[in-house]
Amino acid sequence: MKRSSSSIRARTLAIAPLLALTTAASFTAKPNVVTVVATDFAFEMPDSIPAGPTRFELKDHGKWQHHMGVYRLDSGRTAADGLDALIKAGKGVRPSWMHSIGGPNAAMPGAAENATLVLEPGSYLAYCEIPGPDPARHYAKGMVKGFVVTPRAHGGDLPKADLSIDLVDYDFVLAHALTRGHHVISVTNSSRQPHMLAIRRFPIDHPPGMAGNELVAWAADPKGTIGPAEAAGGVTEIAPGSQVVFERDFEKGLYLLICFTADAADGKPHFKHGMQKEIIVR
Ligand SMILES: [Cu+2]
Structure with a gap:
């Protein structure tokens, strides 16, 4: 994680002078923003996202609370494999080929929450495991979404925290x-x-x-x-x-x-x- 984020930063620094000549006003160190709309019970989001610092903006358009867990899957594993494993594991420990990378935690209906992190290239699965109302977890109702992170990295840095x-x-x-x-x-x-x-x-x-x-x-x-x-x-x-x-x-x-x-x-x-x-x- 550390190695690749520093290589992303190195690449960003290398192209910065060129960008400064042409698009000085538009160059910022802001991460790529990916909007994810949560409904009851699905995620609307891109199928493909460039690697690098990324801000997930989760907008809850449903009637229930939703969040966005994200797994990076080892190569050869599909989003369908991930959903299968989630259902089999239930509240228990998930297989080691699913790597938790984090995302925005629970939002109220009508509200939005966010999370910014560095995405590595690979296959991913977004899921919501908030229970209810019945109490099946939302992923069991279809609230899962596979997506791919492509190698072409987006620049930017994680925001400065207080x-x-x-x-x-x-x-x-x-x-x-x-x-x-x-x-x-x-x-x-x-x-x-x-x-x-x-x-x-x-x-x-x-x-x-x-x-x-x-x-x-x-x-x-x-x-x-x-x-x-x-x-x-x-x-x-x-x-x-x-x-x-x-x-x-x-x-x-x-x-x-x-x-x-x-x-x-x-x-x-x-x-x-x-x-x-x-x-x-x-
Ligand atoms: Cu814990």
Whole structure:
């Protein structure tokens, strides 16, 4: 990951003087933007995306919360193989040929969330594993999409973050407190197994210590409801060593940070190992 992002940067630097001569005004270090429209229950997005720094902009046009998990598949594996494996594994550990690269975590209906990361060439599978309302996961209803990342790299850099969050076994380590307002947040997986950062916003006067249990109970049996809290983005599952940046506005509230990934050793979801955290934003 590091090697190829630096080679992308080297290439960008090499062509920068030429671009400066001809298109000085239009040259920026912004990543390629890919708009993904989530509906009930499908993704509308390009079949092919150039490699390099990419911002996925997930717009929820459905009636339910949606997110966008992304796997890079080893060569020879198809999107259909990926869907098969997801259905077989259920909540358990996925095969080692599926590499979690992250994407925007859950958006509310009518809202949008984002994630910026460096895409390597290869075959990919986007999926939504939010449950319900019945409670089958959305990928089982067709909310999966295969796409290809082509070798011609797009330039640009990951956005500069004002807050970093480390995913470790089994905690979310914030460099400093999350405050009200707009933030660009860099999420890095510093552990030896995949993790995610799912964020939900509860009212600020919500009884402390309850949010995790309420969200987990809902996920097991949504009873046709959209959930006990507002979806507030984050990053879907990422592999060890990966970095993904997302940005959003944080209003006041009680925020739950939680990881649903199945543990590499015992298969239990990480929130059962304590990977859940409440944060108050005033
Ligand atoms: Cu985890």
